[in-house]
Amino acid sequence: MAERASKAGPPDAAIALAVTVACLALYLATLTPGLSYLEGDGHELTVAAATLGVAHPSGYPLYTWLAHLFTRLPVGEVAYRTNLLSSVAGAAAVGTLFLLGRAAGLSRGPAVFAALLFGVSNTFWSQAVITEVYAPNALAMLATMLLLVRGHLVGAALALGLSLGTHMTNLTYAPVYALFVLVQAPGVLRRPALLAGVAAAFLVGTAQFAWLPLRAHVIDLFPSRSPDTWEGFFSYTMGAMQHSRAKPLATQPAQLAFYGDELVQSFTWAAVALGVPGMWRLAWQAPRAFWLFGGVFALNVASSLQLRILDVDVLLIPSHAMFALFAGFGVAGAYGAASWLAPPRARVARIAATAALTGLLVVLGAANFVRNDRSGDTVVRDFQRAVFAGVPAGSQIVAGRGAFGRDMVYARLFDEASRDFVLASVDRPRVRTARRPLYLKTRLITGALDSRRWALARSAMPRNPWTVARIVGGRSGMLLYRVTRQAPNLLVQRMDAGTAVDPAVGGPLRGHHVEPRATADRRLRLTTYWTKHERQAPIVTLRIGGELLTAYEVGHGNWRRIRGAAEPAGTPLFVERLDVVVPSGLPAGPHALDLGIVELARNGPSVRWIPLGVVSLG
Amino acid sequence: MAEPTAAPSWLRRVTLACLVAAQIAVVLATARVHPSRLAREEWTQRVMLDGMRALPPAGLPQSVGMVELYRDGGIVILTAGGLDEIRIDAGTVVRSVLGPDTMAALRPGLTVAVWGLRPALRDTVTARAMLVL
Numbered sequence: 001m002a003e004r005a006s007k008a009g010p011p012d013a014a015i016a017l018a019v020t021v022a023c024l025a026l027y028l029a030t031l032t033p034g035l036s037y038l039e040g041d042g043h044e045l046t047v048a049a050a051t052l053g054v055a056h057p058s059g060y061p062l063y064t065w066l067a068h069l070f071t072r073l074p075v076g077e078v079a080y081r082t083n084l085l086s087s088v089a090g091a092a093a094v095g096t097l098f099l100l101g102r103a104a105g106l107s108r109g110p111a112v113f114a115a116l117l118f119g120v121s122n123t124f125w126s127q128a129v130i131t132e133v134y135a136p137n138a139l140a141m142l143a144t145m146l147l148l149v150r151g152h153l154v155g156a157a158l159a160l161g162l163s164l165g166t167h168m169t170n171l172t173y174a175p176v177y178a179l180f181v182l183v184q185a186p187g188v189l190r191r192p193a194l195l196a197g198v199a200a201a202f203l204v205g206t207a208q209f210a211w212l213p214l215r216a217h218v219i220d221l222f223p224s225r226s227p228d229t230w231e232g233f234f235s236y237t238m239g240a241m242q243h244s245r246a247k248p249l250a251t252q253p254a255q256l257a258f259y260g261d262e263l264v265q266s267f268t269w270a271a272v273a274l275g276v277p278g279m280w281r282l283a284w285q286a287p288r289a290f291w292l293f294g295g296v297f298a299l300n301v302a303s304s305l306q307l308r309i310l311d312v313d314v315l316l317i318p319s320h321a322m323f324a325l326f327a328g329f330g331v332a333g334a335y336g337a338a339s340w341l342a343p344p345r346a347r348v349a350r351i352a353a354t355a356a357l358t359g360l361l362v363v364l365g366a367a368n369f370v371r372n373d374r375s376g377d378t379v380v381r382d383f384q385r386a387v388f389a390g391v392p393a394g395s396q397i398v399a400g401r402g403a404f405g406r407d408m409v410y411a412r413l414f415d416e417a418s419r420d421f422v423l424a425s426v427d428r429p430r431v432r433t434a435r436r437p438l439y440l441k442t443r444l445i446t447g448a449l450d451s452r453r454w455a456l457a458r459s460a461m462p463r464n465p466w467t468v469a470r471i472v473g474g475r476s477g478m479l480l481y482r483v484t485r486q487a488p489n490l491l492v493q494r495m496d497a498g499t500a501v502d503p504a505v506g507g508p509l510r511g512h513h514v515e516p517r518a519t520a521d522r523r524l525r526l527t528t529y530w531t532k533h534e535r536q537a538p539i540v541t542l543r544i545g546g547e548l549l550t551a552y553e554v555g556h557g558n559w560r561r562i563r564g565a566a567e568p569a570g571t572p573l574f575v576e577r578l579d580v581v582v583p584s585g586l587p588a589g590p591h592a593l594d595l596g597i598v599e600l601a602r603n604g605p606s607v608r609w610i611p612l613g614v615v616s617l618g
Numbered sequence: 619m620a621e622p623t624a625a626p627s628w629l630r631r632v633t634l635a636c637l638v639a640a641q642i643a644v645v646l647a648t649a650r651v652h653p654s655r656l657a658r659e660e661w662t663q664r665v666m667l668d669g670m671r672a673l674p675p676a677g678l679p680q681s682v683g684m685v686e687l688y689r690d691g692g693i694v695i696l697t698a699g700g701l702d703e704i705r706i707d708a709g710t711v712v713r714s715v716l717g718p719d720t721m722a723a724l725r726p727g728l729t730v731a732v733w734g735l736r737p738a739l740r741d742t743v744t745a746r747a748m749l750v751l
Contacts, residue, residue, distance in 0.1 A: 037696075038696075038698075038699075038700060039698075122699075122739075123699065126699050126700065247671065247672060248673075250673065250674065251671070251672040251673050251674070252647065253647040253648050253650055253674065253677075254669070254672050254673065254674050254676075254677030254678060255672045255677075255678065256644055256647060256648050257648040257677055258672070258677060258678040260648060261680065261736065264738050265736065265738060265739075268738050268739065269738060276641065279637055279641070280634060280637065280638070283630070283633040283634045283636075283637045284630050284633075284634050286625070287625045287629045287630050287632075287633035287634075288625060288629075290633055290637070291633065294637070305672070308671070311697075311698030311699070313698070313699060314698070314699075363739075364739070367739035367740075368739070371700065371739075371741055372700070475686060475696060476684045476686060476696055476727055536722065539688065539725065539726060541687060541688050548687045548689075548694075550686075550687070551685075551686065551687050551688050551726045552726050552727075553725060553726055596688070598688045600720075600721040600722045600724055601721060602708055602720070602721060603707055603708035604690075604691045604692065604705075604706035604707050604708070604710065604721065605688045605689070605690070605691065605692065605693060605706065605721070605724065606690050606691070607688055607689065607690055
């Protein structure tokens, strides 16, 4: 707790509001307009919010309710509204961090610096512009700490219980909170009524998890077990972190080195250099507050680095908030050191320090604005529009089961165009599908067509099916295959009329044809012919107007398989007919389309570009 | 809760001593971890797989994601945080769990773990070693 009294009066509230609004403006300018290709969980969280369903373990009831309220806002599409929750909550978390710094004894300038440093840091910003739980969770966690530091124990207990609905890891900090209260006000142990109130408030907060068994039936929870039994409930909630393993002590140095890299990535070396002495200052000036902030920092780092997941960086956001506070104390220390100088020099030193700190925030903010600008992320929306326009009406489209296929569930809920199709992940129980053309939506790496991940009964999928890519979108997973029982005709003796012959002698590309005008939904119809001398399929990358579009292997898995099929006589050519989705953000008009053949040489990849012509976008 | 009181001097001293000791311990511990200094022949598949579990000497990779795009001298991978540009040269070691231990293993859509140098404020990693998963 603060070593000197510091209460958040109206001026502090006004500054907190200003900091919040400033960060909100940055987040809104970089906000994703719909579903993001970056984050599959975001698709699932959006659908759970819209249908008041249950998200993946640990269920996130509070998040689901908040996001549902945002889905009611009359602005943008539904996914934009849940993205907006991240921005609003993220900006509010920044304002709350300012208040927490003030409550811990920071003067206004360093507290503003700490808050803005956190607000423009890379990892946090990345989560404030997409649908995810981490920005709302930062708000919940910081609000809990603020209530605690201000001495509102019952409110803090309620906030802690509620915050488990934005992320279960908040429970990790409970021992630190309890220790802080005991050190700060040991007299609470002699107040049973207060302790009972704290316990009751915490239980009220956690009661939100009753939502899980009540709503488990709403959506397919695959691959998780349904939380409508005691065992399933425990597995879904407290067992959500079961992939955590205690790693050997020998791993700690490497993990800490990784965390150091993560800190520098988020804050720059300069800010890290402020944070380390800032810890010293806080430890000396306000040791109780240090044990609170340092305890949360250490527990978050230690517990997150134990998890066997790839996106551990987002779990480290609470520690980043604490480190930003440490940097704020470092700034306070630097200002304090300036007072050792004679008055005129001290004033100059303070002005220089303020300019340098402002410059640091501007540089960090500008760099992370570019890194986190998702305002042009229309990959999922563009792909879905192309699919619903490019596939014959009445076809059946199969996506992943459960959380893996929620982008298609979203389309069914909010895209009128999807009504012309059977979406296996939504309509399976109600619709006869046997005679419908079958399409599969995802990138096939292993060809595991009949796994439980698909939203289609095994009996409904042809045995040993052929999958031929038809529509290629902008990113991984944005692929639509036609599924057939019969082998497709991918080998031809001659190219179609109007095909341009590739002038590069000896290259695998023999000819190409592209429709000069894109379709209204911005698909480019591209046909390419390839010699099939190489065992490995050529790797192709496409660019339009100088912008890279996508990369794929010719044949999308059929290059080697087709070798075993009956081949026509002579030396056939391998033909691939694709619809390539062009981003809707690309301006209308003529654009040069190029195909690059990727050579994976010993000294790294190189791309040989072949102009395919000029295409017109409407 | 009671208003804050001044912390006793012993608490300040103990807190500061614990903090400095912890910081020195972290510096000493991490100073022993130098994945960038591993010789080319030391980047074995086993070392990299151990690194994925945070085990020394490789430690956690700087970037993990799916191969999305290709450029001259590099690839772009899709990570949980966005697109990372990976710079590759003749000195980059490539190992593969299933495919060949050559650059040819870098096929579209496959997941790669990348160890190397990542400068601040940039989504770029100059790859020292890569494991294709």
